[in-house]
Amino acid sequence: MRISELAREAATPLTAVKYYQREGLLPAGEKTAPNQTTYDRRHVDRVRLVRALLETGGLSIAVAKQVLAVLDTDDAPLAEVFEVAQYAITDTRSPETAASREARARIADRVAAAGWAATTDNPGHETAARALDGLATIGFDAPDDYLDAYLTAAATAARADVAALQSRDGRDSVAELMVIGTVLGDPLFAGLRRIAQEDATHDLFPVPAAPTTSATTATSATTATSGSVEPR
Numbered sequence: 001m002r003i004s005e006l007a008r009e010a011a012t013p014l015t016a017v018k019y020y021q022r023e024g025l026l027p028a029g030e031k032t033a034p035n036q037t038t039y040d041r042r043h044v045d046r047v048r049l050v051r052a053l054l055e056t057g058g059l060s061i062a063v064a065k066q067v068l069a070v071l072d073t074d075d076a077p078l079a080e081v082f083e084v085a086q087y088a089i090t091d092t093r094s095p096e097t098a099a100s101r102e103a104r105a106r107i108a109d110r111v112a113a114a115g116w117a118a119t120t121d122n123p124g125h126e127t128a129a130r131a132l133d134g135l136a137t138i139g140f141d142a143p144d145d146y147l148d149a150y151l152t153a154a155a156t157a158a159r160a161d162v163a164a165l166q167s168r169d170g171r172d173s174v175a176e177l178m179v180i181g182t183v184l185g186d187p188l189f190a191g192l193r194r195i196a197q198e199d200a201t202h203d204l205f206p207v208p209a210a211p212t213t214s215a216t217t218a219t220s221a222t223t224a225t226s227g228s229v230e231p232r
Helices: 003-009 014-022 041-056 061-071 078-089 101-114 123-136 144-166 171-200 214-228
Strands: 030-033 036-038
Touching: 003 014, 003 041, 014 041, 041 061, 041 171, 061 078, 061 171, 078 123, 078 171, 101 123, 101 144, 144 171
Parallel strands: none
Antiparallel strands: 030 036
16 A cells, blocks of 8 residues: 555554654555555554554653564563563653652552562652652642552552453564553543542532523523413
8 A cells, every 4th residue: 555545544644654754653665666665554553553652642752662662672571571661651850850769768668568569660669759749749748548549549450451461362462562551551540530530529529500590591481381382
């Protein structure tokens, strides 16, 4: 297929496909003539994958390249693929905005209390600790039961991730879901959490009913009356 057909098949604007190509995110097609290049299903899948990483996952071009490089490395152990992917997609900040020592200690303490088999250099420690520092700026010192609730939810999501991996056949398929699931699992979790927050606060913060004005009442009454009279 030509590049215009590739864009149509991948449901992606042609300008975006050409941009992915210029940035090195899309493998080169096969030259069939001096001015003609053809593409196949692998290119369609790659375009969809790149679009998911950039638009849904919110990754930068540079980070997306790192993630794709991991997926394209056929001989890398899956544990290494997962580690590289986690570090690649974790928001790295400058030392000036690094988490405080106290916040990192709190996270390490709760993780240890949960009995998780996780290393202390996992990038999630820094991400979670920075969140604690942010809460502290508004005077909220997250208690243990608050953090433990998040640990429980995270553990449930992680078990779902592992179960999903076991449903895939072949190393490449497992590696792809491992990496992409890590990237897109973050917005999935955040989106569902926002929906759950609305549900959880439904009774605590009820939405007031819309006021009924006298004009609206009169109009409704007139409509109801006129609607009940049968034409002669």
